Amino acid sequence: MEGEKKVGVLARKTITVGPWGGNGGTTWDDGSYNGVRSITIVYDRCIDSVRVEYDKNGKSVLAEKHGGSGGSQTANIRLQYPEEFITSISGHYCPVVHGGSAVIRSLTIKSNRRTFGPFGVEEGTPFSFPMEGGLIVGFKGRSGWYLDALSFRVSRVQTSTLLERMQLKLQKLTQKYTQQPPHAMTNNNRAHA
Numbered sequence: 001m002e003g004e005k006k007v008g009v010l011a012r013k014t015i016t017v018g019p020w021g022g023n024g025g026t027t028w029d030d031g032s033y034n035g036v037r038s039i040t041i042v043y044d045r046c047i048d049s050v051r052v053e054y055d056k057n058g059k060s061v062l063a064e065k066h067g068g069s070g071g072s073q074t075a076n077i078r079l080q081y082p083e084e085f086i087t088s089i090s091g092h093y094c095p096v097v098h099g100g101s102a103v104i105r106s107l108t109i110k111s112n113r114r115t116f117g118p119f120g121v122e123e124g125t126p127f128s129f130p131m132e133g134g135l136i137v138g139f140k141g142r143s144g145w146y147l148d149a150l151s152f153r154v155s156r157v158q159t160s161t162l163l164e165r166m167q168l169k170l171q172k173l174t175q176k177y178t179q180q181p182p183h184a185m186t187n188n189n190r191a192h193a
């Protein structure tokens with residue numbers, strides 16, 4: 001079931017990458033969508049929480065906030081969807097307290113236009129996932145007081161297909177309204193004969 005996601009009329013395969021981080025907290029899963037519109041990251045000495053706004057067939061869907069209520073700083077990453085999309089996510093993870101399990105300490109998000117962050121503290125094990133021809137369609141992870149771990153679902157898309165898809169749609173629409181099926185033509189001809 002997972003891995004086959006219908007987006008409009010096209011069946012798209014998604015893969016899950018990650019997780020990065022530790023084993024604490026409990027699991028959460030936002031599911032999959034058409035793309036990411038915005039991400040709110042609350043942070044301080046680590047990533048306290050994340051909340052993602054997705055796009056589902058042109059409508060905005062705000063997922064739940066994952067993590068705790070702490071953190072003194074907030075980053076609101078608003079992408080110019082759909083022209084702007086995430087091209088890489090990187091960060092660091094390690095325990096914040098001695099003897100604790102690893103949590104996400106920092107996050108940097110790059111789009112095809114900008115770099116957001118780093119947010120948090122770049123300490124511990126680094127991770128990086130650059131996507132070439134991949135589009136993030138959903139996040140999942142673990143959280144408790146903080147964001148313990150992060151993974152995401154990626155769908156394979158060529159960066160040019162958005163325009164191509166629009167052109168294809170337009171082409172089909174034009175055909176639909178200008179082309180009459182052969183029997184209709186015959187009927188027309190008969191009617192006017």
Ligand code: MMA
Nearest residue numbers: 024025143144145146147148
């Ligand atoms: C809680 C608990 C842990 C989790 C941390 C960080 C303070 O402990 O849920 O399992 O690792 O928060 O999120």
